[in-house]
Amino acid sequence: MGKEVRVRYAPSPTGHLHIGNARTALFNYLYAKHLGGSFIIRTEDTDDKRNVEGGEESQLRYLKWLGLEWDEGADIGGEYGPYRQTERLDIYQKYVDELLERGLAYKCYMTEEELEAEREEQRANGQVPKYSGAHRDLTEDQIKQFEVEGRTPSIRFRVPGNKTYLFNDIVRGNITFESSDFGDWVMVKKNGIPTYNFAVAIDDHQMKISHVLRGEEHISNTPKQMMIFEAFGWDAPQYGHMTLILNENRKKLSKRDEHILQFIEQYKNLGYIPEALFNFITLLGWSPVGEEELFTQEEFIKIFDPERLSTSPAIFDPAKLKWMNNQYIKQASLEEVVELSLPHLIEAGNLPTDMDADQKEWAVNLISLYHEQLSYGAEIVELTELFFKPEINYNEEAMVVLKEEQVPEVLEGFLEQFSNLEELSPEAIKASIKATQKATKHKGKKLFMPIRVATTGQVHGPELPNAIHLLGEDIVKARLENVLELIK
Numbered sequence: 357m358g359k360e361v362r363v364r365y366a367p368s369p370t371g372h373l374h375i376g377n378a379r380t381a382l383f384n385y386l387y388a389k390h391l392g393g394s395f396i397i398r399t400e401d402t403d404d405k406r407n408v409e410g411g412e413e414s415q416l417r418y419l420k421w422l423g424l425e426w427d428e429g430a431d432i433g434g435e436y437g438p439y440r441q442t443e444r445l446d447i448y449q450k451y452v453d454e455l456l457e458r459g460l461a462y463k464c465y466m467t468e469e470e471l472e473a474e475r476e477e478q479r480a481n482g483q484v485p486k487y488s489g490a491h492r493d494l495t496e497d498q499i500k501q502f503e504v505e506g507r508t509p510s511i512r513f514r515v516p517g518n519k520t521y522l523f524n525d526i527v528r529g530n531i532t533f534e535s536s537d538f539g540d541w542v543m544v545k546k547n548g549i550p551t552y553n554f555a556v557a558i559d560d561h562q563m564k565i566s567h568v569l570r571g572e573e574h575i576s577n578t579p580k581q582m583m584i585f586e587a588f589g590w591d592a593p594q595y596g597h598m599t600l601i602l603n604e605n606r607k608k609l610s611k612r613d614e615h616i617l618q619f620i621e622q623y624k625n626l627g628y629i630p631e632a633l634f635n636f637i638t639l640l641g642w643s644p645v646g647e648e649e650l651f652t653q654e655e656f657i658k659i660f661d662p663e664r665l666s667t668s669p670a671i672f673d674p675a676k677l678k679w680m681n682n683q684y685i686k687q688a689s690l691e692e693v694v695e696l697s698l699p700h701l702i703e704a705g706n707l708p709t710d711m712d713a714d715q716k717e718w719a720v721n722l723i724s725l726y727h728e729q730l731s732y733g734a735e736i737v738e739l740t741e742l743f744f745k746p747e748i749n750y751n752e753e754a755m756v757v758l759k760e761e762q763v764p765e766v767l768e769g770f771l772e773q774f775s776n777l778e779e780l781s782p783e784a785i786k787a788s789i790k791a792t793q794k795a796t797k798h799k800g801k802k803l804f805m806p807i808r809v810a811t812t813g814q815v816h817g818p819e820l821p822n823a824i825h826l827l828g829e830d831i832v833k834a835r836l837e838n839v840l841e842l843i844k
C-alpha cells in the first residue's frame with residue numbers, strides 16, 4: 357500500500373475567504389476524499405502584522421458553508437479547530453535548537469539598516485540582492501561584541517553550496533532551483549517567531565502531509581522548504597502548484613482587495629447557493645472529461661483527477677457563476693427559493709417583517725413567478741420592482757408597443773372585461789383576456805403585448821394572468837387608465 361494521503365489547506369488569517377482561496381481548499385479536499393485520505397486545516401498566523409480580526413473565523417465559517425469539513429485539528433472542546441502555528445512555537449523551537457547545534461543554522465546580528473545598505477550596493481552593481489553571508493562564520497568574540505551592543509539576532513538557515521533542488525510538480529512536472537540563487541534565509545525573525553517557510557516545513561513533516569497542493573505563488577518557497585526537509589533527513593511531500601484565479605483585469609484575487617465582489621461571504625449574502633458555488637469553483641482551473649458542467653460534491657469526489665488540473669490561469673467570470681446559480685435555483689424547491697429571496701424583499705422595504713398569512717401567500721406567489729428566471733436571492737428586488745411602485749415610466753421599447761393602432765381598443769376592451777370580473781384568480785383573468793379577444797377580434801401579440809406592457813411596463817415577463825392577479829385590481833385599473841390617457 358502507498359503512503360496515506362494527507363493534505364492541508366493553510367490560510368493566513370489576513371482576510372476573508374475568497375474564490376481563489378476556496379478553490380485551493382476545495383481541490384485539497386476533493387483530492388483527499390477521492391483517495392480516502394485526510395483533509396487538515398492549519399492557520400498560518402505567524403505574521404502578526406498582517407493578521408486581521410475575524411480573518412480565521414471567516415476562512416473556517418465559509419469553508420463549512422461551502423460544504424467542506426476537515427478531519428483533524430486542534431481539539432477545541434470536542435470539536436476540531438484548526439492547527440495554529442502560533443500555538444506551536446515550542447515545537448519549532450526544538451528544531452531551531454537542533455539546527456543551531458549542528459551548525460546548519462546560525463545567528464545573524466545584522467541590523468535592518470546594514471542589510472538594506474548591502475542590498476543597495478548589490479543593486480547598484482547590477483546584481484539581484486541576496487544576503488551576502490556576512491555573519492555566516494562569526495567568531496566567539498564578534499558574537500560577544502554584538503550581544504554587548506544589545507543587538508538581537510535573527511536565525512538564518514545555512515544554504516548548502518552548489519546544490520540543485522528538483523521536484524516533480526503534480527501540475528507542472530519537473531522544476532529545478534539552484535542553491536546558489538539563495539542567500540542564507542531567515543528561519544527565525546528577530547522577534548523569535550519562525551518564518552513562514554521554516555514553520556511550514558516543520559508542520560508538513562509533523563502532520564505527515566503527503567501532498568501539498570497550493571497556489572503557484574508558492575513555487576519559489578518550495579526549495580527553501582525542501583532544504584529543511586533535507587537538513588533533518590525527512591522525505592518531502594509531493595508538491596503541486598496550481599494556477600491562480602485572476603479577476604477580469606487578470607490580477608490575482610487577493611484577500612486584500614476588500615472592495616471586489618469575490619468573497620464567499622458576499623455571495624452567501626446575495627443569496628447564492630453553496631452547492632452552486634462549490635460546483636462553479638471546482639471548474640476553475642480543473643475540467644472533467646466531457647461537456648457536462650453540473651456536478652454534486654459526491655460526483656466531484658468520484659471523478660476528481662489531479663492530472664486534469666489546468667496549467668494556465670483561470671479567470672473568475674461572475675456572469676458564469678450567476679448562470680450556474682440559476683441552474684441550481686431552477687432545481688431548488690419553491691420553499692428554498694423563498695428562503696433565499698424573501699429576506700431581500702423585506703430588507704428593501706418592499707414587504708414588512710411581520711407579514712400576515714395573506715401577505716406571506718402573496719409574497720410566495722410573487723417569488724414563484726420568478727422561480728425559473730431568478731439567478732440569486734437578492735435579484736428578486738430588481739425583478740419584482742414593478743409590483744411595488746405605484747406608477748410606471750414606460751420606456752421607449754414599451755412606447756413602441758403602446759403606440760400601435762389597435763391598442764386603445766384592446767385596452768378599453770380588457771378594462772371592461774377586467775372590471776366585470778367577480779373574482780381575480782389567474783384563471784378568471786385568463787378568461788377575461790380571451791373575452792377581450794372575442795370582443796375586439798384582436799389576437800396573439802396584438803392582444804397580449806399591449807396588456808402586458810400597460811400593466812407591467814415590460815415587453816417580457818412572467819405569466820401575464822398571474823402577474824395581473826398579483827398586481828391586484830386597483831393597480832391594474834389605474835395603469836390601464838393611465839395608458840389610455842397617455843396614448844390619446
Ligand SMILES: Nc1ncnc2c1ncn2[C@@H]1O[C@H](COP(=O)(O)OP(=O)(O)OP(=O)(O)O)[C@@H](O)[C@H]1O
Nearest residue numbers: 367368370376377380570571600601608609610611
Ligand atoms: N487568486 C488565487 N487563486 C488560487 N489560489 C489562491 C489565490 N490566492 C490565494 N490562493 C491560495 O490560497 C491559499 C491560502 O493563501 P493565503 O492565505 O496566503 O491567501 P491570499 O489570498 O494569497 O492572501 P493575501 O492576498 O493576503 O496574501 C494558498 O494555498 C494560496 O496559494
